Amino acid sequence: MTPFDTLTAPAVPLRLANVDTDQLLPGRFLRKPRSDGYDNYLFHDVRRDADGALRPDFPVNDPRWAGAPILVADRNFGGGSSREGAVYALVDAGIRAVIAPSFGDIFYSNAIKNGLLPIRLPIEAIERLWDIAEADPSAPLTIDLAAQTVRPANGEPVGFEIDPFHKSCLLAGTDDIDLTLEHADAISAFERSDRAARPWRVPAG
Amino acid sequence: MRVRAAERPCQFAAAGYSPPMTSPTTLFEKIWRQHRIVERDDGQALLWIDRHLCHEGSFHAFDKLARSGRKVRRPDLTFAIADHYVPTRDRAAGARDPEIATMIRLLGENAAANHVRLFGLDDPDQGIVHVVAPELGLTQPGATLVCGDSHTSTHGAFGALAFGIGASEVAHVLATQSLWQKRPRTLRIAVDGRLGAHVAAKDVILAVIARIGADGAAGHVVEYAGEAIRALPMEARMTVCNMTIEAGGRAGMIAPDDTTLNWLHGRRYAPKGADWDAAVAEWRGLTSDPGAAFDREVALDAAGIAPTVTWGTSPEHALPVTATVPDPSNEPDSGRRAALEAALSYMELTPGTPLAGIAVDQVFIGSCTNARLDDLRAAAAVLKDRRAAVPVMVVPGSSAVKRAAEAEGLDRVFRDAGTEWLESGCSMCAATNGDMVAPGLRCASTTNRNFRGRQGPGSRTHLMSPAMAAAAAVTGRITDVRELA
Numbered sequence: 001m002t003p004f005d006t007l008t009a010p011a012v013p014l015r016l017a018n019v020d021t022d023q024l025l026p027g028r029f030l031r032k033p034r035s036d037g038y039d040n041y042l043f044h045d046v047r048r049d050a051d052g053a054l055r056p057d058f059p060v061n062d063p064r065w066a067g068a069p070i071l072v073a074d075r076n077f078g079g080g081s082s083r084e085g086a087v088y089a090l091v092d093a094g095i096r097a098v099i100a101p102s103f104g105d106i107f108y109s110n111a112i113k114n115g116l117l118p119i120r121l122p123i124e125a126i127e128r129l130w131d132i133a134e135a136d137p138s139a140p141l142t143i144d145l146a147a148q149t150v151r152p153a154n155g156e157p158v159g160f161e162i163d164p165f166h167k168s169c170l171l172a173g174t175d176d177i178d179l180t181l182e183h184a185d186a187i188s189a190f191e192r193s194d195r196a197a198r199p200w201r202v203p204a205g
Numbered sequence: 206m207r208v209r210a211a212e213r214p215c216q217f218a219a220a221g222y223s224p225p226m227t228s229p230t231t232l233f234e235k236i237w238r239q240h241r242i243v244e245r246d247d248g249q250a251l252l253w254i255d256r257h258l259c260h261e262g263s264f265h266a267f268d269k270l271a272r273s274g275r276k277v278r279r280p281d282l283t284f285a286i287a288d289h290y291v292p293t294r295d296r297a298a299g300a301r302d303p304e305i306a307t308m309i310r311l312l313g314e315n316a317a318a319n320h321v322r323l324f325g326l327d328d329p330d331q332g333i334v335h336v337v338a339p340e341l342g343l344t345q346p347g348a349t350l351v352c353g354d355s356h357t358s359t360h361g362a363f364g365a366l367a368f369g370i371g372a373s374e375v376a377h378v379l380a381t382q383s384l385w386q387k388r389p390r391t392l393r394i395a396v397d398g399r400l401g402a403h404v405a406a407k408d409v410i411l412a413v414i415a416r417i418g419a420d421g422a423a424g425h426v427v428e429y430a431g432e433a434i435r436a437l438p439m440e441a442r443m444t445v446c447n448m449t450i451e452a453g454g455r456a457g458m459i460a461p462d463d464t465t466l467n468w469l470h471g472r473r474y475a476p477k478g479a480d481w482d483a484a485v486a487e488w489r490g491l492t493s494d495p496g497a498a499f500d501r502e503v504a505l506d507a508a509g510i511a512p513t514v515t516w517g518t519s520p521e522h523a524l525p526v527t528a529t530v531p532d533p534s535n536e537p538d539s540g541r542r543a544a545l546e547a548a549l550s551y552m553e554l555t556p557g558t559p560l561a562g563i564a565v566d567q568v569f570i571g572s573c574t575n576a577r578l579d580d581l582r583a584a585a586a587v588l589k590d591r592r593a594a595v596p597v598m599v600v601p602g603s604s605a606v607k608r609a610a611e612a613e614g615l616d617r618v619f620r621d622a623g624t625e626w627l628e629s630g631c632s633m634c635a636a637t638n639g640d641m642v643a644p645g646l647r648c649a650s651t652t653n654r655n656f657r658g659r660q661g662p663g664s665r666t667h668l669m670s671p672a673m674a675a676a677a678a679v680t681g682r683i684t685d686v687r688e689l690a
Binding site for chain 1: 644657
């Protein structure tokens with residue numbers, strides 16, 4: 001996956017709470033191969049009106065924010081289903097970071113695994129970012145993962161929390177299966193001792 | 206980074222339970238400690254996974270595994286069940302849509318290539334993964350269980366630590382039988398007192414979500430406790446734990462007790478004979494010790510919970526059926542007001558309208574939330590000797606549930622009422638198999654998500670219990686089932 005270090009780019013203000021994974025990627029597209037490019041399905045239904053035309057009032061459709069790789073949304077972004085396709089859709093559409101007051105837990109994990117940086121900020125900070133992006137759609141935000149800050153142009157940096165493990169995975173772009181296999185001996189030792197302690201745990205049917 | 210070795214797994218005496226921990230410990234903590242392979246200083250733990258359930262949607266993960274040249278580490282702990290894409294009608298003909306047929310075929314191919322036991326389209330034990338695994342006794346107290354589906358929280362009803370994961374994590378578990386997890390916080394939700402007549406587990410969990418919000422349990426493992434929870438049968442406990450994810454919870458759990466053990470005993474993959482006795486000796490210790498500390502506690506009074514329905518586009522938009530559609534102008538926060546207005550606009554509802562009386566176009570009784578035998582009995586009790594006023598699909602949670610329901614004549618009740626009695630699968634809950642609510646139509650549904658477009662583009666969903674859905678079927682309107690009973 002692509003490592004994440006710093007990013008200076010404009011942000012799309014998405015003043016919406018509970019942007020669930022069904023909105024990000026409707027279930028009927030989950031059967032599509034990744035090679036199709038999941039960006040075709042991002043926000044597929046909510047960005048269109050009943051006739052299938054792109055709604056001009058949906059910020060992701062707005063040409064002023066075309067190509068902006070940062071989304072700034074309201075609470076509970078990515079709640080709902082475990083579908084990693086919701087992250088694929090964002091990543092394939094060029095989104096590198098999502099800023100929101102809270103995230104669905106599974107979405108958050110999926111994002112980390114795909115090099116998409118989820119940033120939790122208080123709603124007051126988010127509201128400022130919305131105001132800035134709406135006042136000047138080209139205004140860049142600078143995200144510095146190593147320093148754990150988000151800085152608006154001509155503004156003070158705002159700090160954010162991220163788990164050190166997640167941070168190191170994102171900075172390095174590592175595949176965590178490789179990382180886990182460094183513990184292969186510990187896994188095998190656990191497997192043996194657990195089997196001895198609880199032989200009944202393995203399904204016998 | 207410094208890694209310290211796992212503590213020795215907790216040891217349980219064969220007769221009775223003697224915890225090695227000194228301070229009072231939560232149920233969650235006991236399972237966490239027992240499954241920790243390594244724990245890093247930053248709080249990330251590599252957990253051993255006892256059960257891994259796959260479905261058609263796991264194809265991304267199998268692809269990733271194949272591309273990396275890795276194999277499934279423990280096929281004997283991995284089970285593949287076809288549910289998300291299976292047709293509910295004309296099953297013998299298979300799926301008509303070639304893409305959907307491919308999804309079912311791929312699951313079979315990936316299972317065969319990796320020597321994983323498959324419960325495919327034509328298996329007598331096929332059904333929704335979260336219904337089938339408990340039925341077969343695969344879901345057990347104290348186990349860690351994962352699946353690439355958010356409703357994996359269902360299995361916590363047995364006192365397991367069970368949670369949904371994404372495709373990358375599915376690939377990780379396939380390859381290593383382990384998973385990195387950050388230690389979650391703990392939330393105890395106590396429901397004390399007794400539930401009123403015709404108030405179901407679905408009403409309890411909708412009331413919980415309305416109280417704490419759709420992200421109210423984010424980052425937490427929830428343990429449900431209290432008299433009303435203890436009184437629930439296993440099917441109802443599964444309903445409660447199932448929708449923990451709709452409050453944002455990582456997992457929901459209920460400590461195992463006699464109800465759990467009686468339900469599990471004798472099932473196909475449950476331990477047998479002396480193994481059963483050894484397992485029970487350990488399982489008896491799987492409770493939160495008196496005085497164990499939770500990061501948060503929430504209490505609800507069971508007697509205050511009414512039959513509950515959702516009116517909006519998030520499960521937190523839930524109210525007693527006796528209430529009216531809320532008025533956004535009463536919301537002082539502009540962001541929240543706009544969200545309420547958007548939800549009402551999508552749902553085409555006017556503030557102040559009584560929820561009871563809202564006309565529905567169709568009814569769906571199914572899903573991993575509410576399609577077990579008890580759920581079908583509750584719906585059938587309302588439909589008996591009545592006729593459905595709108596189209597109704599009844600989709601049993603598993604093929605075994607379907608057979609059991611037919612053995613006691615429930616299928617005749619459903620058919621006599623004019624409803625469709627169908628084959629098991631996720632069907633119109635996930636709307637991935639082609640069963641969809643048409644744009645603009647309103648569906649009374651026993652499912653778990655009333656998200657925009659969840660049941661099909663433009664669909665409008667009202668979540669409710671099986672008895673309430675059956676009542677809506679009879680009148681064609683959202684109806685307080687207590688008035689029909």
